[in-house]
Each structure stands twice: as structure tokens, then as C-alpha cells.
Amino acid sequence: MEQYIVIHYGEIALKLGNRKFFEAKLIENIRKALKDLGEIWLKHQHGRIIILIEENYDLELIRQKLQKVFGIEYFVFAHNSEQDIEQIKKDLYSLIKKKKFKTFRITVRRSQKAFPINSQRVAQELGEFVMKKMKKKVDLENFDLNIFVDIVENFAFLYFEKIECSGGLPVGVSESLLCLLSGGIDSPVAANLMQKRGARIVYVHFDAYPATPKENSEKVKELVRVLNEYQNNSKLYLVPFLEIQKEILKIAPEDYRVIFYRRAMLRISEKIASKEDILALVTGESLGQVASQTVENIKAISEATSMPILRPLIGFNKEEIIEVARKIGTFELSAQPFTDCCSLYVPKHPVTRADLNIILDKEKNWDFEKIINKAIKNTQLIKI
Ligand code: ATP
Ligand code: MG
Numbered sequence: 001m002e003q004y005i006v007i008h009y010g011e012i013a014l015k016l017g018n019r020k021f022f023e024a025k026l027i028e029n030i031r032k033a034l035k036d037l038g039e040i041w042l043k044h045q046h047g048r049i050i051i052l053i054e055e056n057y058d059l060e061l062i063r064q065k066l067q068k069v070f071g072i073e074y075f076v077f078a079h080n081s082e083q084d085i086e087q088i089k090k091d092l093y094s095l096i097k098k099k100k101f102k103t104f105r106i107t108v109r110r111s112q113k114a115f116p117i118n119s120q121r122v123a124q125e126l127g128e129f130v131m132k133k134m135k136k137k138v139d140l141e142n143f144d145l146n147i148f149v150d151i152v153e154n155f156a157f158l159y160f161e162k163i164e165c166s167g168g169l170p171v172g173v174s175e176s177l178l179c180l181l182s183g184g185i186d187s188p189v190a191a192n193l194m195q196k197r198g199a200r201i202v203y204v205h206f207d208a209y210p211a212t213p214k215e216n217s218e219k220v221k222e223l224v225r226v227l228n229e230y231q232n233n234s235k236l237y238l239v240p241f242l243e244i245q246k247e248i249l250k251i252a253p254e255d256y257r258v259i260f261y262r263r264a265m266l267r268i269s270e271k272i273a274s275k276e277d278i279l280a281l282v283t284g285e286s287l288g289q290v291a292s293q294t295v296e297n298i299k300a301i302s303e304a305t306s307m308p309i310l311r312p313l314i315g316f317n318k319e320e321i322i323e324v325a326r327k328i329g330t331f332e333l334s335a336q337p338f339t340d341c342c343s344l345y346v347p348k349h350p351v352t353r354a355d356l357n358i359i360l361d362k363e364k365n366w367d368f369e370k371i372i373n374k375a376i377k378n379t380q381l382i383k384i
Contacts, residue, residue: 001091003053005062006150006157007075010167025170025198026071032232033065045153046111053077063163068229070196071170076148078157083115085122088149089129092158096130099160101144103137104130110151122149169198171231176200177310178273179282180265181236183219183338186284186313188227188330189321193312194282195230202276203234204269206241206261208341219338224384226329237272238380241265241341247371251362255351259297259359261342263304267372270305272379280308286316291350300354 009026027044034040034051041052053059059077066075081091106126108119117125126149127138150157179191181203191201205220217238224236244264245257252260269281285293302309313321325331 001079001081001094004078004080004155004157005051005053005066005075006078006159007049007051007066008047008073009049009071010073022071022170022173025172026069029069029071029170029172029232030066033069034062037062048152050155065229067163067165069170070166070168070198070230071173072165073167074162074164076157076159076162078148078150078159081156081158083112083151083154083156085117085125088122088156088158089126092126092130092147092149093133095158096134096145096147099145101136103139103143104145104147105138105140105143106130106147106149108149108151112151112153115151119151122151166196168196171195171198171200174198175280176202176276176278177280177282178202178204178269178276178278180269180284181205181220181223182284182340182342183216183223183334184284184340185318185325185331185334186286186289186321187282188223188284188334189324189328190282190284190310190312191227192230192324192328192330194310195227200231201227201234201282202237202272202278204237204239204272206239206265206268206341208242208245208344209240211242211245211344212339212341216338219333219336221382221384222333223330226333228384229329234384235276236382236384238382239268239375240378241375244371244375245341245344247366249345251366253351253358253362254347255349256354256359256362257346258291258342258350259300259354260363262301263359263363264368264372266301266305266307266309267368268375268379270307271372271376273307280310281305282310282312284313284321285311286313286318286321289318291352294352296353297351300356300359303356 027049037057043050066072079095081088106123108123110119130136145160148159174197177194177199179187179201181187195201203224207217224234228234245261248257248260287293322331325334
């Protein structure tokens with residue numbers, strides 16, 4: 001019996017947009033995720049993507065890779081029998097005879113109407129066969145083993161497990177976004193949530209080296225590598241930020257420094273975004289999590305750019321963010337100690353209700369164009 005991977009994608013997502021484009025992207029992303037397998041046999045038919053499993057394939061590795069391809073609802077590893085009920089019995093028996101179970105159910109799907117027996121009768125016949133041959137009990141609710149039989153197109157798939165994935169949209173079907181990535185817990189999660197909505201992410205990190213350790217940028221690169229499991233490869237802009245911070249120390253009230261840092265970050269990000277033809281920014285802000293994330297401060301910060309800023313975590317609790325971070329594999333890295341540039345030279349009690357007039361008044365005498373352009377000139381573009 002040949003074995004196949006059968007991939008199912010979200011039907012709901014398809015109603016919203018361009019089906020062909022969605023499917024083509026999904027297939028492209030699946031091919032990229034499985035590129036280590038070399039040339040693969042892949043067939044796309046009626047809402048399913050079918051891949052032939054060769055003998056040397058590492059199914060555990062394939063499972064891990066496919067679970068990170070957004071757009072997939074679930075997939076299965078199936079044996080292909082024949083569209084013949086007697087052959088299905090034989091093949092099914094060979095697959096389950098060594099399995100340990102007391103109760104079972106049969107779940108049949110038949111979309112191949114040329115197959116003469118309807119799904120209910122297929123289930124009945126196979127159920128009786130397993131009961132008699134193996135002395136097992138049918139239990140539709142509390143079963144040890146679910147035997148799936150899909151009679152579709154020219155296949156008769158037999159399998160026992162659906163491997164659930166995250167759904168979402170294939171990366172690349174939405175516009176690309178520029179994510180302000182720190183070494184913290186939140187922004188990598190924000191990036192991943194936007195990947196899940198189909199956006200390819202470009203990253204920008206602001207680095208206060210040598211006031212912060214050199215390892216910072218290594219850690220950020222490592223985070224991008226983990227996030228690359230969802231989009232194959234990325235660009236990371238590494239911006240030297242210390243000089244700008246020192247300039248800010250000269251003009252900003254002490255309790256406003258973080259706000260000034262952030263505004264400078266947005267101005268630089270906006271320039272990078274326009275170079276990349278990107279229309280919106282992403283940050284890991286969550287309402288009220290820290291002093292800089294009150295509504296007043298978010299307003300005072302956002303006002304530095306006319307670009308939309310997407311904040312996918314705005315309504316998340318820290319625990320919820322951590323849960324996603326663990327799931328996507330960024331938590332361990334993010335949890336390591338890290339001194340962000342934003343924590344340099346800031347007082348214990350930063351302003352929580354920033355007054356935009358004060359900010360504009362102080363920035364008035366500041367030639368930020370010049371200093372920002374210099375930082376951009378010294379920015380490193382890293383392909384990861
Ligand atoms: P994170 O866990 O993402 O660091 P945070 O809870 O520490 O977030 P802040 O320090 O207020 O929150 O940062 C808010 C957002 O600003 C971050 O989520 C990130 O998008 C951006 N940001 C902060 N520091 C940097 C940096 N050094 N480089 C790029 N972006 C940054
Ligand atoms: Mg942070």
C-alpha cells in the first residue's frame with residue numbers, strides 16, 4: 001500500500017478572497033517547508049493537497065514542518081487501499097491487527113459517488129468486519145481507535161489520526177509588514193500572529209551596542225531564525241540606536257525618554273518600510289502592560305508616523321502571550337536576560353500620560369532628520 005500525506009485547508013478563508021491565489025501560495029509554502037525531501041510527488045485536487053510518501057521520509061520531521069505552514073487546517077498520514085470493499089477490509093486488517101484497542105469507530109467520507117456503496121453502509125460493513133474478526137466493540141463516543149476511511153477521487157485512504165494545525169492564511173497572501181522586533185517575549189509573538197494572517201514579515205531591531213551587550217543582536221537573529229520556520233527566509237534591519245538615544249538625553253524630559261526613543265524608532269521604521277514597499281508596522285504592545293503602553297502614551301508615540309501600526313497583542317494578557325511564545329518556540333530565547341535599548345537611561349517612574357505638546361515643543365529644536373538619516377546609513381541589512 002502506498003502512503004500519502006493528505007492536507008486539508010480552511011474553507012472559510014477561501015470565501016473571503018481569491019481562491020486560486022491562496023491555493024498556489026499554500027502549495028508553494030508547503031513545497032518550501034518540505035524542500036529537504038527533494039523532488040516530491042504532489043497533487044492538488046478538490047480542496048486537498050496530496051503528497052506521496054517515499055520510503056526514506058521522516059514522518060516526524062514532516063509533521064513538525066507542516067504544523068508550521070499557515071493555511072493548513074489539518075493533515076493526515078494515510079494508506080491508500082483500493083476502491084473495493086473487500087480489498088479495503090484486507091488492507092484495514094493489516095493496518096490494525098497489531099494495534100492495541102478495545103473500542104473503535106469507523107468514520108467514512110465518500111465524495112467519489114461512482115463508488116457503489118454509500119458511506120453509512122461502508123461504515124456498517126467495515127464495523128461488522130472488525131467486530132467479528134478482532135472481537136472489538138464499536139463505541140461511537142468513547143472509542144480507543146477512530147478508523148477513518150476517505151473514498152475520494154481515485155483513492156481509498158485509511159488513517160487513524162487527524163493532525164490539527166493552526167489554520168490561518170498562507171504567508172504571502174497578505175501585504176508584507178515591518179515588525180519592530182526587540183529581544184523580548186511580545187514582539188516575536190506579534191510577528192507570528194501576523195504571519196498567521198498571511199503576512200510575510202521584515203524585521204527591524206534597534207541596538208544600543210556598545211551600551212548593551214553584543215549578544216543582543218545575536219539573540220534577535222536567533223529569534224528571526226525561529227520565526228523563519230513559518231516563512232522560510234527574512235530580512236532583518238539592524239539599526240545602531242545609541243547615538244540617537246544620547247541626542248534624546250539632551251532634549252527630552254527624563255520621564256519622557258522612552259516616548260522619544262519610540263518616536264525615533266517609528267520614524268526610522270517608516271523609512272525602512274517605504275524602501276521595502278511596506279504599508280504598515282507591527283509592534284508587540286499590549287494595553288497597560290508597561291508605563292509606555294497606556295492609551296495616552298500610545299497616542300503620543302503613534303503620532304510620530306502616519307503609517308498604520310498593527311498591534312496584534314493589544315488585548316492579550318501576559319500569560320496568553322507566553323502561551324503562544326511557548327507554542328511557536330520563541331519563549332526560551334526571549335526569556336533569557338536581555339537589556340533592551342529602551343531600558344537605558346530611563347527613570348523609575350516614566351510618564352504614563354504623555355502630553356503631546358511637551359513632546360512637540362522639545363522636538364521642535366531637534367534636527368532629527370539628520371540624525372535619523374545617519375542611523376539609516378549605518379543600518380545593517382542581514383538576510384537570514
Ligand atoms: P517586547 O516583549 O516585544 O520587548 P515589551 O513588553 O518589552 O515588548 P516595550 O518594551 O514597551 O514592551 O516595547 C514595545 C514594543 O516596541 C515591542 O513589542 C517592540 O515591538 C518595540 N520595541 C521595543 N524595543 C525595541 C527594539 N530594541 N527594537 C525594535 N523594536 C523594539
Ligand atoms: Mg521589551
